[in-house]
Amino acid sequence: PTSFVITTAPANGLNSNIIPNIVVNIDKYIPGKTINTITQKDEVIIDGKVFKVGSFLSEQRKIYAKYEKITDDKKKSKEVLDHFRQLEELGFDFNPKETDWQKKYKALKMYKEKYNDVNVPYSYEIKMDNELIQLGVFVANQRVTYRRYQDKKVKEDEKTLEHFRLLEELDIEWEPQEADFKKKYKGCKQYFETYGNLELPESYIVIVDDEEVDIGVFIANQRGLYNKYQAGNITRTERSNMVKHFQMLEEIGMNWDLMEASWQKKYQLLVKYKEKYGHTNIKVDYTEII
Numbered sequence: 001p002t003s004f005v006i007t008t009a010p011a012n013g014l015n016s017n018i019i020p021n022i023v024v025n026i027d028k029y030i031p032g033k034t035i036n037t038i039t040q041k042d043e044v045i046i047d048g049k050v051f052k053v054g055s056f057l058s059e060q061r062k063i064y065a066k067y068e069k070i071t072d073d074k075k076k077s078k079e080v081l082d083h084f085r086q087l088e089e090l091g092f093d094f095n096p097k098e099t100d101w102q103k104k105y106k107a108l109k110m111y112k113e114k115y116n117d118v119n120v121p122y123s124y125e126i127k128m129d130n131e132l133i134q135l136g137v138f139v140a141n142q143r144v145t146y147r148r149y150q151d152k153k154v155k156e157d158e159k160t161l162e163h164f165r166l167l168e169e170l171d172i173e174w175e176p177q178e179a180d181f182k183k184k185y186k187g188c189k190q191y192f193e194t195y196g197n198l199e200l201p202e203s204y205i206v207i208v209d210d211e212e213v214d215i216g217v218f219i220a221n222q223r224g225l226y227n228k229y230q231a232g233n234i235t236r237t238e239r240s241n242m243v244k245h246f247q248m249l250e251e252i253g254m255n256w257d258l259m260e261a262s263w264q265k266k267y268q269l270l271v272k273y274k275e276k277y278g279h280t281n282i283k284v285d286y287t288e289i290i
Contacts, residue, residue: 019056036093064094104138118170142167146174187213192252199261226256
């Protein structure tokens with residue numbers, strides 16, 4: 001086997017030369033494995049002795065992570081740096097999580113180039129370099145991380161902030177539901193400016209930014225949410241931004257009670273009838289087109 005010498009004591013305290021030599025020839029001891037597919041639990045048994053290869057490599061990653069945070073090169077051991085160099089020559093990945101993130105980010109860039117956005121459906125998958133990447137899950141996880149960061153539940157570090165910056169370069173919507181609300185609200189505002197109310201059929205559709213928006217269904221859904229809110233049957237997830245949304249809709253004529261809205265509309269017609277004819281003695285079969 002190729003000689004590979006690392007004097008840092010391996011995780012199991014056995015002869016320091018043995019595990020590195022196993023790593024160099026890992027496919028011989030564990031068929032199908034490479035230096036970067038060894039898991040922490042992987043072990044090799046030779047002559048009845050257990051060699052914790054996975055633990056050894058895991059320890060190297062931990063040491064490397066600590067060294068990355070040391071800014072003064074004088075405090076870094078030349079011997080340890082030489083160990084890193086030897087591992088790098090073998091193609092060892094010291095930060096597989098970051099490598100995985102960058103691979104998925106590359107796939108997301110491809111998605112953006114094709115669809116002009118990164119609103120990836122949760123179930124969307126893409127094959128890249130003979131690997132199936134769950135891109136929708138990746139984007140959903142990034143949004144969760146961002147929300148946790150906003151809520152101070154994720155420790156701030158340069159790598160996380162760099163990820164956010166890279167995703168924002170692709171115009172990610174951190175709160176896609178909020179973006180969807182704003183688009184539909186814009187359509188409702190257009191309707192209000194034309195008709196003076198939001199009493200529209202559920203099938204009503206408008207064009208917003210060259211896209212069809214079903215504001216009729218949207219208004220019906222908002223009334224349903226408002227009724228749930230009034231009854232106290234709202235989940236914590238639904239509650240987010242809800243009151244602000246209700247206030248925005250009320251500013252453009254939203255009437256939450258359809259029966260009340262119908263009454264008010266007919267009352268206004270009655271007022272106009274009185275102004276026109278001077279009385280309200282209307283025949284039962286009287287109709288008016290509005």
